């Protein structure tokens with residue numbers, strides 16, 4: 301089944317549009333968690349593996365999508381990447397879609413290697429086999445069309461998805477993305493190109509394999525892009541810790557409560573450190589994580605069109 305159709309069906313089946321972000325920072329692991337592991341780089345990577353898998357066990361039954369932020373695993377070198385691989389494999393045991401967030405890209409030929417690595421297959425001996433085999437990945441559009449085409453080609457062949465950074469959530473997002481050129485800010489030029497890049501790749505549910513990343517922290521731009529990009533899935537990070545609210549995200553959905561996937565990473569992964577959850581659940585950190593997901597589901601249901609997913 302096409303990636304975008306799998307997203308629509310998964311969101312419908314779970315009744316919410318949540319992307320649970322797993323961005324593990326060793327210094328924020330539950331108190332005492334690291335004590336059970338050797339005091340070296342491999343030990344920390346093993347702790348990230350154990351922690352990430354435990355988070356997956358809590359979030360995968362509730363959320364339709366999990367997003368892994370590669371940076372926090374890469375930080376621990378090859379051992380960290382092995383931990384990421386094992387945690388992705390653990391997530392694969394559940395009925396959940398997996399996004400690899402590495403914001404990759406390069407010139408066309410190198411972009412093709414990235415696309416093969418994460419979405420496609422690589423030659424091994426006389427045959428081809430998948431390497432990372434995730435459902436979708438994030439990419440950077442700065443290099444233009446030839447850097448995007450290989451991702452679209454391979455995603456299309458493998459029924460995978462790609463999310464292009466269009467208007468990011470960070471404070472300096474506007475440095476380049478808001479520069480006006482030919483009467484439009486650069487991020488809207490990217491959005492217009494994205495429509496072309498995705499042409500011919502629409503799934504049966506009306507959404508494209510090529511999605512757009514749009515931050516929750518810029519509600520006006522989000523509303524603009526929802527209008528500019530019908531049929532494009534929006535991956536919306538920035539909810540919670542970065543200050544994005546459900547009200548701000550509401551404009552990202554279509555009239556059926558579909559079309560936007562809302563990510564929260566620290567707000568879920570490290571929920572147990574928040575005073576309200578810490579006092580309520582004491583040392584039971586997985587219960588705090590579960591409650592954070594349930595609270596986010598309720599918040600989006602009450603304050604965005606995603607509530608329509610529940611009413612059927």
Ligand SMILES: O=C(O)c1cc(=O)[nH]c(=O)n1[C@@H]1O[C@H](COP(=O)(O)O)[C@@H](O)[C@H]1O
Nearest residue numbers: 369438468469513515537541542564565566
């Ligand atoms: O592509 C992304 O996912 C992304 C794009 C963006 O504009 N802003 C953004 O925060 N992200 C990622 O989304 C996650 C947000 O994490 P929290 O702020 O902890 O919820 C991190 O993994 C970021 O790298």
